Amino acid sequence: MALLEIRDLHVSFHTYAGEVQAVRGVNLTLEKGEALAIVGESGSGKSVTAQAIMRLIPSPPGKIKSGEILFDGKNLLKLTEKEMFQVRGSEIGMIFQDPMTSLNPTMTVGKQIMEGLIWHQRISPSEARQRAVEMLRLVGIPSPETRINNYPHEFSGGMRQRAMIAIALACNPKILIADEPTTALDVTIQAQIIELLKELQKKTDTAVILITHDLGVVAEMAQRVAVMYGGKVVETGTVEEIFYRPRHPYTWGLLASMPRLDLDRKQELKPIPGSPPDLFDPPKGCPFADRCPYTMYICNDEMPEVSEVSQTHRVSCWLEHPEAPSVSHEPIVRISSK
CATH class of the missing domain: 3.40.50.300 (P-loop containing nucleotide triphosphate hydrolases)
Structure with a gap:
């Protein structure tokens, strides 16, 4: 327990x-x-x-x-x-x-x-x-x-x-x-x-x-990370899963906004466009839908169910649905071993 x-x-x-x-x-x-x-x-x-x-x-x-x-x-x-x-x-x-x-x-x-x-x-x-x-x-x-x-x-x-x-x-x-x-x-x-x-x-x-x-x-x-947005937990997983194999677009945005020290070339930070949802009148669908570059019609209408990526990794995103379009995403950051 x-x-x-x-x-x-x-x-x-x-x-x-x-x-x-x-x-x-x-x-x-x-x-x-x-x-x-x-x-x-x-x-x-x-x-x-x-x-x-x-x-x-x-x-x-x-x-x-x-x-x-x-x-x-x-x-x-x-x-x-x-x-x-x-x-x-x-x-x-x-x-x-x-x-x-x-x-x-x-x-x-x-x-x-x-x-x-x-x-x-x-x-x-x-x-x-x-x-x-x-x-x-x-x-x-x-x-x-x-x-x-x-x-x-x-x-x-x-x-x-x-x-x-x-x-x-x-x-x-x-x-x-x-x-x-x-x-x-x-x-x-x-x-x-x-x-x-x-x-x-x-x-x-x-x-x-x-x-x-x-x-x-x-x-x-x-050891583990819970990513919150708009009053909800949108992704949970081990540190390695969240940093190397994130599945939610909001997590991708957070990681992309971090400066990387492992790159020799100059790098521009990528802020997440838009603003957090109005919690006086929260959206009935995914709270990140208005800021997400991969938004589908259903994202605005219904909150996605929690999908189990692994025993330790869970994500709430319509991109995990079998009929959703495939979106490739590369690891964004490197983390040192503790």
Whole structure:
């Protein structure tokens, strides 16, 4: 049985302008110790899916309309708020996009790590403090015995992100959700944070859900990839399948927009033309139909079924239908072996 299974998840936000259907029937699984990357453009539903797992959708205006989120056999959507409070931090940890707005500016970093330890593990403040020092050391913050008394504004951006990772991992959760963990960090610090996450995952055997739009990060860290567009998962597969044998035109477009370092000649980036669908009034057919160069009449009228390319590779595209025209597509990128 999978550690986490999302079944037909629907999440909407009710606004003055109407209902935004942010997530529309997402199905995903996560195995123990696995790193799953969820990729896609802004507004594709990645972060909303993660917030739904943690039951952090603000209500109002948000609402989880239907679906199941099974964690260790328990449906998280059926738990009371008190029961869910026990799951957050203890069994599922989360690193948010912006550590400066996620950390409490009025509390020292040490106290913020200790808070979860005291609550979930029922240990004394002195034991929690010692554990907090160990966590700061684990995530590579120098002089942790001194830094534990610092406030978030006294940390650099990279150190704040490391502190967020320490808070998320303090209680040894089974799942760590990393929502754009390298956003707003410079390239050198980004590489350090990803290397740190990889190292910590090996040490703790924690399953990781990595939400990102950076395909370089995906190639570096993940074993499996889910591609989201218009609130739906349009393709899932191993990293090798998504990078070398992608089957959905949207995945082709994402990969074609990446710069390639293995080419000697000058290369122009190829952005995907058009704009994402309006989720106030989402299309009844394939959400990518308006931007896809291979659109057929049926693409606008009906959402394609999920086709199984292999045991690990699934795609939702009408080009997989036996009567669809043949479209050849060459591998776009090279990825280094991990």
